[in-house]
Structure formats: structure tokens, C-alpha cells
Amino acid sequence: MFCPQCGAEYREGLTSCTDCHVLLGHGRPTVLPKPTEDPFLPFREAFDPLWLGRMTELLKRAQVPYMVLQREDFLFHLKAKMPYVICVRNSYSQKAEKAWEEEFGTEEELEAAFASGAFDLPESYVPQEKKGL
Numbered sequence: 147m148f149c150p151q152c153g154a155e156y157r158e159g160l161t162s163c164t165d166c167h168v169l170l171g172h173g174r175p176t177v178l179p180k181p182t183e184d185p186f187l188p189f190r191e192a193f194d195p196l197w198l199g200r201m202t203e204l205l206k207r208a209q210v211p212y213m214v215l216q217r218e219d220f221l222f223h224l225k226a227k228m229p230y231v232i233c234v235r236n237s238y239s240q241k242a243e244k245a246w247e248e249e250f251g252t253e254e255e256l257e258a259a260f261a262s263g264a265f266d267l268p269e270s271y272v273p274q275e276k277k278g279l
Contacts, residue, residue: 151168
């Protein structure tokens with residue numbers, strides 16, 4: 147099974163393309179669309195939805211177009227992957243990096259802060275139970 151728009155191949159039994167949302171066909175398309183001139187590229191990954199929200203807010207303020215890829219099957223793999231991947235357009239990658247450094251510093255500074263325990267929870271921290279569940 148193949149997508150008639152993007153040419154992606156799917157296993158038998160699926161009926162529509164997960165990216166293009168069109169019905170699949172049995173034959174490989176003879177003419178595939180040209181790749182985009184300005185593709186989305188991975189920018190950062192996140193495990194925590196709150197951290198994801200903070201990073202996407204940063205990109206919104208910087209007016210950088212982005213999309214978030216969400217991996218839902220990471221729990222079933224022996225080698226866990228980050229469930230969220232933030233992608234930015236290639237032409238905006240430098241602008242995104244600059245906004246990141248203004249907000250969080252360089253990668254080295256951020257890793258040094260993590261290593262020093264600056265992001266650790268205090269020992270007095272007690273998790274709150276969610277009400278209404």
C-alpha cells in the first residue's frame with residue numbers, strides 16, 4: 147500500500163496515510179512530489195510535557211515556525227526514545243538557536259547547570275495529588 151501524495155509505503159491492512167490523510171493505493175506512484183525547499187529539521191527533544199510547553203512558547207515568542215512530533219510507542223521499546231521531538235524549518239534554525247541561547251544559555255551552560263543540581267527538586271518537595279481524577 148502506498149500514499150498517492152507522498153509515496154510513503156504502508157503495510158497491508160492500513161487504509162489512509164498518517165501524514166497526508168488520503169486513501170492509500172496498491173501501486174507505487176510513478177511521479178513523487180518534489181521535496182520541500184525548506185524542510186522541518188529536528189531542533190530539540192523533550193520527555194516532560196511541561197518542558198515541551200516551555201520550549202514551544204519560546205519558539206512562539208521568537209516567531210519561529212515549528213511542529214512537534216509525538217512518539218507514542220516509546221514505552222514498548224527496550225531502548226526508550228524521547229516522546230517529543232520539536233522540529234523547526236531549516237531557514238529558521240539559526241533564529242531558533244539564538245532564541246534558545248538567550249533564554250537558556252549555551253548547551254554547555256545548560257548541561258553544567260543540570261550537573262550542578264540547579265534543576266533538582268528540593269528535599270522538602272512533596273508531590274501534590276491531582277484532584278478530580
